[in-house]
Every structure is written in structure tokens, then in C-alpha cells.
Amino acid sequence: xxxxxxxxxxxxxxxxxxxxxxxxxxxxxxxxxxxxxxxxxxxxxxxxxxxxxxxxxxxxxxxxxxxxxxxxxxxxxxxxxxxxxxxxxxxxxxxxxxxxxxxxxxxxxxxxxxxxxxxxxxxxxxxxxxxxxxxxxxxxxxxxxxxxxxxxxxxxxxxxxxxxxxxxxxxxxxxxxxxxxxxxxxxxxxxxxxxxxxxxxxxxxxxxxxxxxxxxxxxxxxxxxxxxxxxxxxxxxxxxxxxxxxxxxxxxxxxxxxxxxxxxxxxxxxxxxxxxxxxxxxxxxxxxxxxxxxxxxxxxxxxxxxxxxxxxxxxxxx
Amino acid sequence: xxxxxxxxxxxxxxxxxxxxxxxxxxxxxxxxxxxxxxxxxxxxxxxxxxxxxxxxxxxxxxxxxxxxxxxxxxxxxxxxxxxxxxxxxxxxxxxxxxxxxxxxxxxxxxxxxxxxxxxxxxxxxxxxxxxxxxxxxxxxxxxxxxxxxxxxxxxxxxxxxxxxxxxxxxxxxxxxx
Numbered sequence: 001x002x003x004x005x006x007x008x009x010x011x012x013x014x015x016x017x018x019x020x021x022x023x024x025x026x027x028x029x030x031x032x033x034x035x036x037x038x039x040x041x042x043x044x045x046x047x048x049x050x051x052x053x054x055x056x057x058x059x060x061x062x063x064x065x066x067x068x069x070x071x072x073x074x075x076x077x078x079x080x081x082x083x084x085x086x087x088x089x090x091x092x093x094x095x096x097x098x099x100x101x102x103x104x105x106x107x108x109x110x111x112x113x114x115x116x117x118x119x120x121x122x123x124x125x126x127x128x129x130x131x132x133x134x135x136x137x138x139x140x141x142x143x144x145x146x147x148x149x150x151x152x153x154x155x156x157x158x159x160x161x162x163x164x165x166x167x168x169x170x171x172x173x174x175x176x177x178x179x180x181x182x183x184x185x186x187x188x189x190x191x192x193x194x195x196x197x198x199x200x201x202x203x204x205x206x207x208x209x210x211x212x213x214x215x216x217x218x219x220x221x222x223x224x225x226x227x228x229x230x231x232x233x234x235x236x237x238x239x240x241x242x243x244x245x246x247x248x249x250x251x252x253x254x255x256x257x258x259x260x261x262x263x264x265x266x267x268x269x270x271x272x273x274x275x276x277x278x279x280x281x282x283x284x285x286x287x288x289x290x291x292x293x294x295x296x297x298x299x300x301x302x303x304x305x306x307x308x309x310x311x312x313x314x315x316x317x318x
Numbered sequence: 319x320x321x322x323x324x325x326x327x328x329x330x331x332x333x334x335x336x337x338x339x340x341x342x343x344x345x346x347x348x349x350x351x352x353x354x355x356x357x358x359x360x361x362x363x364x365x366x367x368x369x370x371x372x373x374x375x376x377x378x379x380x381x382x383x384x385x386x387x388x389x390x391x392x393x394x395x396x397x398x399x400x401x402x403x404x405x406x407x408x409x410x411x412x413x414x415x416x417x418x419x420x421x422x423x424x425x426x427x428x429x430x431x432x433x434x435x436x437x438x439x440x441x442x443x444x445x446x447x448x449x450x451x452x453x454x455x456x457x458x459x460x461x462x463x464x465x466x467x468x469x470x471x472x473x474x475x476x477x478x479x480x481x482x483x484x485x486x487x488x489x490x491x492x493x494x495x
Binding site for chain 1: 336337344347354358366370399402403405406429430431432435439443445451454455457468469482485486
């Protein structure tokens with residue numbers, strides 16, 4: 001018997017299904033196949049949706065934050081000009097105005113000289129201003145002239161120039177009553193880079209000294225009364241003249257501050273959110289990756305084991 | 319009559335009923351199970367069980383992933399393996415080792431089959447008969463048979479070669495007496 005002949009015989013002799021089995025199969029209820037969700041396309045769709053949601057969140061976040069940018073900046077500037085109310089309370093407490101950048105003095109002339117003083121009380125006032133000027137020599141001379149015109153004097157002057165830039169530092173004392181005029185004049189010298197105003201109440205100290213002097217007089221202690229009077233005079237002197245530190249410079253800022261546009265803020269925020277999302281995805285991959293790999297290996301191993309067991313079972317089955 | 323389902327976009331357009339597919343591939347499933355079990359009654363029962371399973375899973379069947387005949391053969395294989403496993407457990411439990419293949423004079427694998435060929439086929443293991451029925455009787459190509467068996471096509475060729483060699487040897491020894 002040739003090989004081909006027994007193979008053909010096997011094929012041709014293969015029996016058909018019995019009629020009773022055919023009847024059983026025909027009696028099965030009919031069922032229509034319905035399209036079901038397939039795993040791989042569903043996974044790809046889910047991934048696409050996740051990416052779209054991530055991008056959408058980044059875009060929405062970028063748009064929202066970019067529209068909030070102006071409001072925040074305005075309120076911050078507004079706060080910068082709020083004097084501290086506690087300056088009028090106890091001695092030793094100071095009102096401070098934070099520095100701000102590149103404000104045109106002519107635009108801010110009203111709020112550059114805020115009235116922090118109370119005329120009925122003795123106060124020590126310290127003002128520190130930094131300005132960028134075009135003509136250093138002329139600005140310095142005008143500052144000195146203004147000081148003298150207002151009844152003040154120059155306590156310290158430090159003037160230096162080189163090839164690229166020049167700096168002038170003046171410490172002037174002006175009468176408290178003319179301090180507002182002095183500040184208003186100094187702001188006209190150039191562009192304000194920073195300003196610091198400090199007000200300290202001295203009235204409490206003067207009142208306390210007055211009481212102690214009266215007590216010393218009643219007790220007949222002339223020496224103590226004289227010593228206390230000297231201290232009082234020094235305190236009054238301190239409260240009569242305000243100290244103004246004026247820093248004039250011709251140096252331009254390292255980089256010109258350009259206010260970002262709304263698109264710039266949107267793009268920055270979007271990049272920021274996308275970066276965070278990417279970090280989150282990487283974290284998830286780093287954490288879940290080994291477990292997924294182990295699970296995949298376990299599944300593959302189980303499949304191989306089951307395949308071998310099935311083959312062994314069929315080998316044993318006669 | 320086509321022996322397999324259309325694939326790709328055509329498959330989406332051509333929806334076929336379960337009854338049509340069952341009628342078309344009933345003989346193939348029965349023959350496959352007959353060769354695996356070597357018992358016509360058992361093959362009948364397992365074929366019925368196979369189509370019941372197929373009916374339950376019909377909604378999940380995707381013709382783009384493979385032909386209906388391949389899918390049904392995979393289900394039939396699962397049903398046969400479940401049967402063999404339960405038999406193995408029963409034997410271990412009862413300590414009985416009885417032959418499943420009835421020692422009858424009548425041929426099991428077809429009316430027109432010569433007695434020596436029928437005896438030789440019976441003497442093979444279920445694994446050897448399985449690869450013969452898939453490749454020779456049902457005429458599945460190597461790739462499709464490999465998909466049913468869950469192995470590589472080269473492994474199918476090796477198994478088939480060994481099974482046929484063994485079949486020939488049994489026939490020759492049977493003729494020599």
C-alpha cells in the first residue's frame with residue numbers, strides 16, 4: 001500500500017455527522033452575531049481619548065491661567081502702594097512700601113508721595129529711593145539744589161562714574177514738613193527703580209521722657225533732668241528732619257522687562273501642564289511597568305505549561 | 319460553498335447566521351472529534367457540546383481574526399480536552415484504567431476504511447490522530463492547523479511526520495501478523 005493511497009482512503013472514508021446529531025444542531029436556537037468591542041482597537045481608542053483629554057486639559061488650563069494673569073498683576077501692584085496702618089500706632093513700628101520695577105514717575109507721581117505722617121505727632125521718617133537717570137551729574141545737582149531749597153542739607157554724597165556707567169549716592173536730610181515736596185521733586189529726576197519709605201513714631205518716647213523729666217524736677221534731681229532733656233532734644237531733632245537716601249544710576253537693567261502676551265502665558269501654562277502630565281505618565285510606567293512585565297511573563301508561562309499539559313494528556317489518551 | 323469566512327471589510331458586510339455556519343462545518347467538527355476520541359458516540363456528544371458553546375460565544379466571534387472552521391475546531395478541541403481531563407480525574411479517583419476505544423469489529427473511522435488501517439489509526443494516541451485529522455482528513459493548511467493546536471507550523475509538520483510514520487509501521491506490522 002502506497003502512502004498516498006492510505007491517506008486518500010482516510011480522507012474519503014471519513015464519516016459524515018450522523019443525522020441525529022444534525023437534528024440536534026438544527027434544533028439549537030438561532031443567534032445573530034453582533035459586533036462586539038474588540039480589545040486592541042478599544043485600547044487604541046482609550047489611549048487616543050486619554051491623549052486628547054490630556055491635551056484638552058492643558059489647553060483649557062493654559063487659556064484659564066493666561067486670562068487670570070493680568071488681574072493678578074494689577075492687584076499685586078495695588079497692594080504695593082498700600083501703607084501699613086500700624087505705622088501710626090506704636091513707636092518702633094514701621095510702614096514699608098515694597099519696591100517695584102520700572103515705573104514711570106510721571107504716571108505715579110500721586111502715589112509716590114503717600115501721606116504716612118500725622119502732623120500732631122513726632123515721627124522719624126526714612127525714605128530710600130533708587131532712580132535711573134540719563135544725566136547723572138545734572139540729576140545729582142538738581143537733587144542737591146532741591147534739598148537746599150526745601151531747607152534741608154546733604155549729609156553724605158558719593159559720586160562715581162566710569163566708561164560704561166555712573167552712580168551717585170546721596171543721603172540728604174529735609175524738614176519733615178517738606179518731605180512730600182522733596183519726594184515729588186526727586187521722582188522727576190528719572191525712572192524710579194525702587195522706593196522704600198519707613199515711618200517710626202517717636203511721640204511715645206518724647207512723652208515718656210517728659211514724664212521722667214517732670215519727676216526729676218519734682219525730686220530736685222537737676223543732673224538727671226538735664227540728661228533727660230538732652231535725650232529729649234536729640235529725639236526731637238531726629239523727628240524734625242527726614243532722612244532721604246537717594247541712589248541715582250545710569251545703568252540700564254540687564255534685560256528689558258517685556259510683559260508677556262496672553263499667548264505667551266497660554267503657551268507657558270500649556271507646556272507646564274503637559275510636562276506634569278508626562279511626568280505622571282512616566283511615574284505610572286516606572287511603577288506599573290515591572291508588574292505588567294511580570295504579569296505578562298506569568299501569563300505566557302501559564303500558557304506554555306497548559307499547552308504541554310494538554311499535549312501530554314492527548315498523548316496518554318488512547 | 320466556501321470553506322471559510324470572508325475576511326477584512328467584506329466580512330463586515332456579509333453577516334451569516336449561526337445555523338448556516340453550523341450546518342456547513344458540522345461534518346468537519348464531528349470528524350475531528352471522532353479522530354480525537356476514537357468513539358463515535360462520544361464524538362457525537364462532544365460535537366453537540368461544541369456547537370452549544372459556539373452558540374453561546376457566537377456574539378464574540380470575529381471573522382477577521384480567523385475562519386469559522388478554525389474557531390469551531392478550537393472550541394471542539396477545548397471540549398475534547400475538558401472531557402479527557404475529567405476522565406483522567408475520574409480514573410485517578412476510581413483507580414480504573416479502562417480503554418475508551420471500544421474493541422468492536424466494526425470500523426470507527428469510516429465505513430470504507432480497511433480493517434488494518436482502522437486498527438492502525440486506533441492504535442495511535444489522541445495527539446497523533448489529532449494532527450492527522452487536521453492535516454489529512456480536514457485538509458487544513460499548516461498554519462491553520464497550528465492555530466487550532468496552539469503551536470508553531472513547524473511543530474505541526476514534525477508531529478504529522480512522526481504520526482504518519484507510526485501509522486505506517488503499525489499497518490506493516492499488522493499485515494505481517
